Amino acid sequence: MFGIGMPELIIILIIILIIFGAGKLPEIGSGIGKGIKNFKKATREPPDKLESSADKDESNEDKA
Numbered sequence: 001m002f003g004i005g006m007p008e009l010i011i012i013l014i015i016i017l018i019i020f021g022a023g024k025l026p027e028i029g030s031g032i033g034k035g036i037k038n039f040k041k042a043t044r045e046p047p048d049k050l051e052s053s054a055d056k057d058e059s060n061e062d063k064a
Helices: 006-020 025-044 047-063
Strands: none
């Protein structure tokens, strides 16, 4: 997996734990999960749906 082994993953997890603390980890995990879910959803949608949703976003920005 990208040349990253178990020891490297553990070190990364420890660094994240030190930086954000144990209380923030569920929020970070939830945010990453939602981002992945939205990305997968966007890759599955046909291009015409993506264009129509982009048009709606632009029209909403114009009103604001």
